Amino acid sequence: MNQSVAKTSSLFVSNRKFLSPGGGGVQWCTREYLDTLTTSNLEVQSVPFDIDRSLSARMMRRLRPRPYANLLAPNLASQIKTTAARRKAKWCFLNNNDACSLAPKLRLLAPDLRLIFLSHGVETTDVVNNLRLAPETLAPAQRSHSWLGRLIQSEIAQRQAIDGVVSISEYDDEFERWLGSTNTLFLPRQIPRDELTKIPMIGRVGCVSTLNHGPNLHGLRLLGQALESADGISLRIVGGPERVGCELATQFKSITYCGRLDDAALRQEAATWRAFVNPIFCPARGASTKVATALSWGLPVLTTPHGARGYRWDDTMLPLPDSPTSLVDLVRDVAQSADSQRWFDAAVAVRKRAPLNHDVAERMLHFMESIPPIR
Numbered sequence: 001m002n003q004s005v006a007k008t009s010s011l012f013v014s015n016r017k018f019l020s021p022g023g024g025g026v027q028w029c030t031r032e033y034l035d036t037l038t039t040s041n042l043e044v045q046s047v048p049f050d051i052d053r054s055l056s057a058r059m060m061r062r063l064r065p066r067p068y069a070n071l072l073a074p075n076l077a078s079q080i081k082t083t084a085a086r087r088k089a090k091w092c093f094l095n096n097n098d099a100c101s102l103a104p105k106l107r108l109l110a111p112d113l114r115l116i117f118l119s120h121g122v123e124t125t126d127v128v129n130n131l132r133l134a135p136e137t138l139a140p141a142q143r144s145h146s147w148l149g150r151l152i153q154s155e156i157a158q159r160q161a162i163d164g165v166v167s168i169s170e171y172d173d174e175f176e177r178w179l180g181s182t183n184t185l186f187l188p189r190q191i192p193r194d195e196l197t198k199i200p201m202i203g204r205v206g207c208v209s210t211l212n213h214g215p216n217l218h219g220l221r222l223l224g225q226a227l228e229s230a231d232g233i234s235l236r237i238v239g240g241p242e243r244v245g246c247e248l249a250t251q252f253k254s255i256t257y258c259g260r261l262d263d264a265a266l267r268q269e270a271a272t273w274r275a276f277v278n279p280i281f282c283p284a285r286g287a288s289t290k291v292a293t294a295l296s297w298g299l300p301v302l303t304t305p306h307g308a309r310g311y312r313w314d315d316t317m318l319p320l321p322d323s324p325t326s327l328v329d330l331v332r333d334v335a336q337s338a339d340s341q342r343w344f345d346a347a348v349a350v351r352k353r354a355p356l357n358h359d360v361a362e363r364m365l366h367f368m369e370s371i372p373p374i375r
Helices: 025-039 054-064 078-089 096-100 103-109 125-135 145-161 172-177 212-227 242-251 263-270 289-297 324-335 342-351 356-368
Strands: 009-015 043-049 091-095 115-116 164-167 185-187 204-210 234-240 253-258 276-278 301-303
Touching: 009 096, 009 242, 025 091, 025 289, 025 356, 043 103, 043 356, 054 301, 078 145, 091 096, 091 164, 096 115, 103 115, 103 145, 103 253, 115 324, 125 145, 125 172, 125 212, 145 172, 164 172, 164 356, 172 185, 172 242, 204 212, 204 263, 204 289, 212 234, 212 253, 234 242, 234 263, 234 324, 242 253, 263 289, 276 289, 289 301, 289 342, 301 324
Parallel strands: 009 043, 009 091, 091 115, 115 164, 164 185, 204 234, 204 276, 234 253, 276 301
Antiparallel strands: none
16 A cells, blocks of 8 residues: 555545435445545544534525525634644545535635545536436526526536545546546445345346436436336336335336335345346436445346446446337346346346455555645
8 A cells, every 4th residue: 555645634524414324325425435545544534514504594595596505604614724734634535515615715724735526426417417307306496597507617616626536437537627627536436245135036127216316217217118018027116205206107007116115125125126227328427326236235237338337347247238228128138037147147247347445545545646736
């Protein structure tokens, strides 16, 4: 392990709820970032914060909504500066978009503090996809003509204040450069092993999804339409909101909505699936953490190039079709195969291509050392 950066005092600034155990993709990605930094032998001090719930902040967010405005306590950047000085921290890692919004103020208050944005995906990407694919999933303010322009301006200003960006997909690495980031690093997704005791049922596949997220909803609608001609296939959906899941199940005969399930119930349900389906047909934000979850369970993931973004994939073992029709053809082959073990073996082959935490930590240290010094 490279030692010139290791053992350096560092801060990890994050929304407190992202540091909680369990949770979804944001919590998973946060833990992965923290594990990488710890394995890098950096001395990391977490600096959690909460969204500002004061009456004045809540009124401003309601009456004058703006991207990233009135979310954080006004003195938060000063508190981070004080903590950095006390701990003699050289590096400050800003976890996800809320934390990155502090960058312009931190640059002014602590010009010697190196700011690294740990991205979970570019927010602009989400808004554009939602506007284009499922505008009903956006809050009314985010559908206004001015929101997207202000969002892009805010994200450009943030990138001008940071020293480097770490991304979790190849797409986001390119989006970051488009926003003006000059030092970027893409870290492929890691995949743990957490095998299910499988009792696969022929014709049954599943998906875990945030159903009011534009790319997810768009993909499920396209897949539901394409499945209309595929008899004997049951796509079982887990997630919320319940209203959207029920609408999908009513609209498409192949879809069964299972509701929101706790971890134990989800594992019991997923053990009956022949495969996990992730229908994404656009360049979406970040990476689909659920892909790592399914592969960790030993389930074959049937997805697209966009759905596999962020992962080291072996498409000779698990193909990546690029249209709803071709994805349905693959779903039919796997769900009705006489040899389900072949596909479970393919999932293990893809899982083995994922980097180990030690390798990712090494790449992180090399990246930090490559960032030019402050002039």
